[in-house]
Amino acid sequence: MFSSVVMGLASTGPAYSLAATLGIIVAGVGLQAPIVTMLAFVPMLLVAYAFRELNASNADCGTTFTWATRAFGPRTGWMGGWGLIVANIIVMASLAQIAAAYGFRLMGLDALAENRLWTTAAGVGWIAVLTVICYVGISLSVVVQRWLLCLEVVMLILLAVAALVRVYTSPPPTAIHVSASWFNPFAVPSVTAMTSGILAGVFIYWGWDTAFSVNEETVDSTRIPGRAAVLSTVLLLVMYGLVSTSAQAFAGVGTSGIGLGNADNTDDVFSGLGEAVFGSHGTGLFLSRLLILMVLTSALASAQTTILPLARTVFSMAVHKAVPSRFARVHRRFLTPTWGTIGMGVASIALFVLLTSLSQNVLADSIDSVGLAIAFQYGLTGFACVWYHRKILTRSVKDLVFKGVLPGLGALFMLLLFLYATFVVYADPRYGTTAVDLPLIGRTGGVTVLGLGALLIGFLLMPVVTRGHSVALKLQRSLLPRRLPPHAAVDSASRYLPADSGSGVGGDWYDIIPLSGTRVGLVVGDVLGHGIRAAATAGRLRTGVRVLARLDLSPDELLSRLADLVEQTTHEDETGRGPGHLKAHADAALGVSCLYAVYDPLSGECSMARAGEPVLALVEPHTGAVDYPQLPPGPPLGIGGLPYQSTELELAPGAVVALFTNGLLQAADDREAGLAQLSQVLCDDRRSLEELCDRAVATMLPGAVDVDATMLLVRTRLLAQNRFAQWALAPDPAAVATIRSAVGKQLGDWGLDDAAFTTELIVSELVTNAIRYASGGPIQVRLIRDRTLTCEVSDTGHTAPNLRHAASDDEGGRGLFIIAQMTHHWGTRYTSTGKTIWTEQDLPQPDRQ
Known part of the structure; x- marks a missing residue:
């Protein structure tokens, strides 16, 4: 003194x-x-x-x-x-x-x-x-x-x-x-x-x-x-x-x-x-x-x-x-x-x-x-x-x-x-x-x-x-979602706070990815380092996550593929420098943290896996109790180590899920104190998500932001019973006619008679393929009415169909090609019991509004 x-x-x-x-x-x-x-x-x-x-x-x-x-x-x-x-x-x-x-x-x-x-x-x-x-x-x-x-x-x-x-x-x-x-x-x-x-x-x-x-x-x-x-x-x-x-x-x-x-x-x-x-x-x-x-x-x-x-x-x-x-x-x-x-x-x-x-x-x-x-x-x-x-x-x-x-x-x-x-x-x-x-x-x-x-x-x-900081910030902003899309599965809000120093703009990112069957993918990530390289790396990884997510991979498999991408990119950077050059820059995509979760609004189940140290908070509806579930540990991307593991959580409708990077806790005395402080903010779950985001940022980061901070809040929903229908079928060819009739009736109840012919044709083809190529187990059919009309057929087989152009003398191979022409999207996702083939059709304009 x-x-x-x-x-x-x-x-x-x-x-x-x-x-x-x-x-x-x-x-x-x-x-x-x-x-x-x-x-x-x-x-x-x-x-x-x-x-x-x-x-x-x-x-x-x-x-x-x-x-x-x-x-x-x-x-x-x-x-x-x-x-x-x-x-x-x-x-x-x-x-x-x-x-x-x-x-x-x-x-x-x-x-x-x-x-x-x-x-x-x-x-x-x-x-x-x-x-x-x-x-x-x-x-x-x-x-x-x-x-x-x-x-x-x-x-x-x-x-x-x-x-x-x-x-x-x-x-x-x-x-x-x-x-x-x-x-x-x-x-x-x-x-x-x-x-x-x-x-x-x-x-x-x-x-x-x-x-x-x-x-x-x-x-x-x-x-x-x-x-x-x-x-x-x-x-x-x-x-x-x-x-x-x-x-x-x-x-x-x-x-x-x-x-x-x-x-x-x-x-x-x-x-x-x-x-x-x-x-x-x-x-x-x-x-x-x-x-x-x-x-x-x-x-x-x-x-x-x-x-x-x-x-x-x-x-x-x-x-x-x-x-x-x-x-x-x-x-x-x-x-x-x-x-x-x-x-x-x-x-x-x-x-x-x-x-x-x-x-x-x-x-x-x-x-x-x-x-x-x-x-x-x-x-x-x-x-x-x-x-x-x-x-x-x-x-x-x-x-x-x-x-x-x-x-x-x-x-x-x-x-x-x-x-x-x-x-x-x-x-x-x-x-x-x-x-x-x-x-x-x-x-x-x-x-x-x-x-x-x-x-x-x-x-x-x-x-x-200040040009470097401005360019990095613009790049980072352009690589993040301009606005979170509305989704039947969740309400959402987010905040991204770049570091305040001239070199501080880093590689935090977040995303909400629409998936098949009205499911939604939630992701937050953090790239080590600052500046343009870190921002570009974050943009590259965000694109990689979106591509891999559209393949309907499980969270642990998606992180494994993303880690391979990080290692490959880093290896290319190092070999391109030659023996007389410096090693890879500190902003390279090594040690990337990422949390990826998939929420299904039909079952209320959420599957998730993590790489590194992102944090997940769950807020119970009505009681406001805040919990920080212990997810299976996973090494940061590009580091190597233990394999990634997925875990399943069942979420009640109205539950608030908070995904955030460690930057949100930087102002606290220690990690435990930061989590306790955040719990006091999130426990008032009756507020809107935007208000919760604002309160969290004002409370957790009242001043300096030394490193990037990212927060993604979602409030879960369950899809209403009148928005979907499902049937269980025996692997019998006679079941095809039955399911055609059931689907036609359900579409009539929904007022979608114009889509009946196409949907019946799709269901017939998919169910027929399941009966022919699956191992004889039960078959599940599900229709989901959201912004699009989704048709899902699940069986116990693990062989995915391949789209191809059938020759004039081929006896098969035309059904999937016809389905691809009649739908907006289609794909395959694997489950613990087999696979699901899904299609999406655009609904008539009045139903989109």
Whole structure:
């Protein structure tokens, strides 16, 4: 906790921030500088709660990038990460310049402090040293920060107390007594002045979120960073309120001498203030030099803690494939992001050299433009918190306030601040030190051009870096059912949640497959890996399941055939690479989980088998009791091992069957806790399936989705007695005439007289073949009236008929060919007692409606 607070405070660089911005605030709002400084605390605290709640749900060093991605998608997440990168790299240039100048002043080399070449060289050196410290490890970084911060805080308090004592004992000519009017925000001259002042105030608080950027390296990562951030902002409020009040009381707001309104002191109010407060001889000289050292160490501490979040944000973006994957490499010994740390150090040096070579004015305006990037990033995080937790805001008053109201207010404040500052305050060509003539717009303030232009560069890069995720998601969506077809056997509903990260779209799929005899096939599956390959593999396997299911294979046999398909595909991929190529990609179809079930609405029986670890839940009708039946274990597809086994369950009409992948349980503490939580949702089986799906997703996955999650819900039905008829026949040729008459009568009762001739011919041919070729066992005939008219003839034989073109001199072989021409579909399925040959005929249009 202490180290996290140190990180948060040190990253803001209290002494550096006040030295660089207090003069700007005073120039804008005058004597109301203390209250404006304190008002800037409010949106910071609100946004800190957003960070805290998001971190509690998902502790990821990518912070805004990761959370915005999961709330709004990869494009918005990329912009959040880019905003943080822009702010950190630009502020590194300012920090390097301050550190270089104060380093020379500490040694009494004031001439070198004003020399652009020497300050640039020294600034580059400081960035390089701090990059090495960050690279060696976060433990060393924390030790350095503790000493630097302690010196900084002690000197700030000493300066504030000494200044106030001087004001009321031996005041300088500029001194003014503290007044209650200083804390009246309504005395600020204008809205523009207030906006400029608060935006500068936002800058001095910025940096406490470093505690979240190192969350994955923090003990109790879901709670400590949040507490540290809130505590850091409160401590900063006290410190800034005290120092700004004492400095204004001592130096005044005049435009000459040590006055805070003096333009010459705008970028450094402490260099002259130190000697004036402490004196220039003896102890006073020592303390004034110590104050210079304090600003130097503050700039160095802030620079170091700027490299830390910058490197870790880039690291997280690389893990999620938003930037090149080499930035995700971690040093084996130091356990720090190698390319992330070094790369960001190099980028900071490059920008610093570029800006100083162009103009000191450009560098000054670039510092102001950091506020725009800060407001953009923090505002986006606040909105992400509200949207991320939208499904659970009504769960309690605490959730509503801390996950919704406070972050939402902080986000709105930052949005308004960003828009007003960008297009009103900073766009004025008279603001700042530079202006640019833009086509079609005209002369525009340099701060707006730099700040908004840097964000627009990220917007232009966005389609390139998010293309992979978008293509994978579109492919995955196109391979899933657009809508579940209505079926006589079941009512159905489904949900598919792709992983939220840039590389997260995976290979989950689900399907409902109409089978012969009004039966229905239910399937969920999960392919290991992410990205386009995993999505394509899932599509290939879904197609394979549909083809095999239409062969009326039993669940265990279907999984065996599907496993052969997976092994064959993997073998082809490996042999196609050759000896000099890498092994099969991790997204290849190895270790695929799949659950396949077949439900028969005539008998209420459900046969199922599994490969891997998909989960099945059964909800009893009326009682709402939830059970998780133990299915026979089966190895994941493509792995090999034990043979697959089918199991039979008898389902009551109205029972709810839930098939889902393990991704649905990812947010739970463990598997058992997740299943218990899901049971509480499913037990209310009186709700519609769509409501149950929504409640399950909101309860089980209220926030982050690290891996794909799929859920398929069905409510079973039994086919009404008046929708089918069945007869048992002896294997006697005389039975053919009997069954023809029975079928004709049944069709007449159903009002399907037009189909009588064709159906009688079909039944006659199938029954005759069963009598001729079967082994003499009983024959079953069944008619089913649904969207089609199904005719089934079952016998004890195991030899399937073959469709062929009979020659002119053949005595047989024409019957099945005629049946195929007169029906829409026909096929054979095998049972434990023999086989069933079935046909489907299209019904007349009125019966379809």
